[in-house]
Amino acid sequence: MMTLGTTLTRRTLASLELFRGLLPAAQQDVVASARAQRFIRNARIFNQGDSNARAHVLLDGSVRISQSGSDGAQIVMRLIAPGEMFGTVALFTDHRYPADAEAMTDTFEVSWSGADLLKLMQRHPQVATNALKIVGKRLQEAQDRMRELSTQRVEQRVAHAIVRLIRQTGRETEDGIAIMFPLRRKDIADICGTTLYSASRILTAWEKAGWLVTRDQRLIVRKPSEIRRIGEDLRGLRRGKGIA
Amino acid sequence: MMTLGTTLTRRTLASLELFRGLLPAAQQDVVASARAQRFIRNARIFNQGDSNARAHVLLDGSVRISQSGSDGAQIVMRLIAPGEMFGTVALFTDHRYPADAEAMTDTFEVSWSGADLLKLMQRHPQVATNALKIVGKRLQEAQDRMRELSTQRVEQRVAHAIVRLIRQTGRETEDGIAIMFPLRRKDIADICGTTLYSASRILTAWEKAGWLVTRDQRLIVRKPSEIRRIGEDLRGLRRGKGIA
DNA sequence: AGTGGGATTTGCGCTAGAGCAAACCACTCC
DNA sequence: GGAGTGGTTTGCTCTAGCGCAAATCCCACT
Numbered sequence: 001m002m003t004l005g006t007t008l009t010r011r012t013l014a015s016l017e018l019f020r021g022l023l024p025a026a027q028q029d030v031v032a033s034a035r036a037q038r039f040i041r042n043a044r045i046f047n048q049g050d051s052n053a054r055a056h057v058l059l060d061g062s063v064r065i066s067q068s069g070s071d072g073a074q075i076v077m078r079l080i081a082p083g084e085m086f087g088t089v090a091l092f093t094d095h096r097y098p099a100d101a102e103a104m105t106d107t108f109e110v111s112w113s114g115a116d117l118l119k120l121m122q123r124h125p126q127v128a129t130n131a132l133k134i135v136g137k138r139l140q141e142a143q144d145r146m147r148e149l150s151t152q153r154v155e156q157r158v159a160h161a162i163v164r165l166i167r168q169t170g171r172e173t174e175d176g177i178a179i180m181f182p183l184r185r186k187d188i189a190d191i192c193g194t195t196l197y198s199a200s201r202i203l204t205a206w207e208k209a210g211w212l213v214t215r216d217q218r219l220i221v222r223k224p225s226e227i228r229r230i231g232e233d234l235r236g237l238r239r240g241k242g243i244a
Numbered sequence: 245m246m247t248l249g250t251t252l253t254r255r256t257l258a259s260l261e262l263f264r265g266l267l268p269a270a271q272q273d274v275v276a277s278a279r280a281q282r283f284i285r286n287a288r289i290f291n292q293g294d295s296n297a298r299a300h301v302l303l304d305g306s307v308r309i310s311q312s313g314s315d316g317a318q319i320v321m322r323l324i325a326p327g328e329m330f331g332t333v334a335l336f337t338d339h340r341y342p343a344d345a346e347a348m349t350d351t352f353e354v355s356w357s358g359a360d361l362l363k364l365m366q367r368h369p370q371v372a373t374n375a376l377k378i379v380g381k382r383l384q385e386a387q388d389r390m391r392e393l394s395t396q397r398v399e400q401r402v403a404h405a406i407v408r409l410i411r412q413t414g415r416e417t418e419d420g421i422a423i424m425f426p427l428r429r430k431d432i433a434d435i436c437g438t439t440l441y442s443a444s445r446i447l448t449a450w451e452k453a454g455w456l457v458t459r460d461q462r463l464i465v466r467k468p469s470e471i472r473r474i475g476e477d478l479r480g481l482r483r484g485k486g487i488a
Numbered sequence: 489a490g491t492g493g494g495a496t497t498t499g500c501g502c503t504a505g506a507g508c509a510a511a512c513c514a515c516t517c518c
Numbered sequence: 519g520g521a522g523t524g525g526t527t528t529g530c531t532c533t534a535g536c537g538c539a540a541a542t543c544c545c546a547c548t
Binding site: 153154194195196197198201 | 534535536537538
Binding site: 067069071073075077088089090091092093098099118121122125128129131132133135136137138139140142143145146147149150151192193194 | 311313315317319321332333334335336337342343362365366369372373375376377379380381382383384386387389390391393394395436437438
């Protein structure tokens with residue numbers, strides 16, 4: 001536990017999606033009940049099945065939310081960028097986290113207990129509607145991914161995943177749009193429901209085509225338009241090549 | 245438009261997941277801003293992309309929520325049973341429905357405008373937390389299905405879909421648990437992200453094994469335990485048959 | 489420079505399951 | 519009865535992509 005005064009000011013608070021549009025008094029209220037924590041790279045923030053779920057907001061770093069089945073098969077539900085909330089779904093059901101959260105880099109987060117967040121929402125309805133907006137958006141995204149998983153082929157799914165990551169954290173640099181998460185091939189695979197091998201094959205093909213590069217575990221997209229095209233098109237680079 | 249007095253009493257209202265736990269005054273408030281509507285079988289309640297989304301609650305019948313891509317590939321996001329809310333996700337984003345809603349049988353529903361629901365939530369925070377609970381549960385379910393889609397094979401997914409439908413609307417009868425939605429093979433296929441052909445093959449195999457029957461488009465499960473086993477097991481009836 | 493461990497690439501064989509075509513079945517409407 | 523319609527079953531072919539194994543690369547550490 002550390003003092004929040006210096007790190008979570010009311011000003012930074014207002015920039016978090018969950019607490020947007022709050023009056024100063026409410027902001028004070030929110031800060032008062034928060035708890036801050038640091039995690040180093042690769043540390044678990046919480047585990048699938050843990051009870052007493054809290055509401056988390058990431059202030060710095062990046063977090064991977066993943067589920068893994070009994071057979072070891074893993075799937076990445078979502079990557080969390082600074083400012084986003086995570087782990088909140090459980091608060092309204094059985095208070096057990098439905099997934100693992102792991103720090104992909106050194107991270108800094110704040111969290112609220114379920115009871116505190118509930119009280120906050122009762123006192124400040126704006127927090128509740130913010131939360132609804134966020135969860136609703138995530139549900140839509142999940143549904144989009146479900147549709148992709150059941151109708152599209154691997155290549156298109158990888159393309160869509162990249163487009164989505166760009167939208168989430170894309171940053172313009174001199175040689176392309178950089179995705180700020182450190183991504184291993186396995187991460188990509190687990191995001192779009194395929195294997196390490198397929199993901200590797202596809203990404204190296206795209207690297208050879210000059211559409212992107214991986215530098216220091218970051219993906220840098222040089223030809224976003226090509227990637228986007230693959231996502232929409234029926235056939236991609238590896239096969240066909242001509243629309244026929 | 246019809247009068248609600250006779251159909252949507254404050255009493256039935258309290259049984260709807262969205263309006264659980266409200267005080268009488270609040271209930272009055274809710275009923276006042278509702279609009280009721282009937283739809284016949286196969287009619288569209290709303291279409292993907294329609295704006296001015298409303299919040300819907302189904303009172304009677306069953307509704308299929310589905311998305312279809314430009315290529316015609318369709319996927320069923322969810323089937324709605326009486327008492328459940330639907331179409332609400334859009335209310336907190338761009339007010340456009342992200343999916344189609346179609347009446348699978350003759351239906352009767354009530355709905356609220358986005359603005360009205362927002363006002364209700366401001367006045368009665370309970371409505372907002374109810375909504376969060378519901379959307380949260382749906383998100384969890386969507387995530388489960390995503391994991392299934394990316395890690396499990398078709399047979400297991402079909403089994404899980406049936407288990408889920410039983411949980412949602414299963415009704416004990418003398419010769420098994422009946423699922424109350426009228427389900428064509430295509431529906432099953434679109435629910436678990438496979439083709440009509442595969443779904444048909446699997447279901448007839450199970451029928452031949454005596455695990456279930458289809459009568460009048462309703463699925464009646466006679467051996468739920470077997471179905472559940474398939475969902476967990478690695479190999480099913482059609483292949484192997486021995487655990488080896 | 490040497491060594492060990494994680495990540496990545498790539499060749500290859502194999503199968504789950506998509507997808508087409510054709511038959512079949514149950515109903516309804518002339 | 520016959521034709522039409524919508525759903526279902528089933529045989530057959532073909533391929534996307536899984537999954538193993540082996541090679542390679544890239545570090546960090548000694």
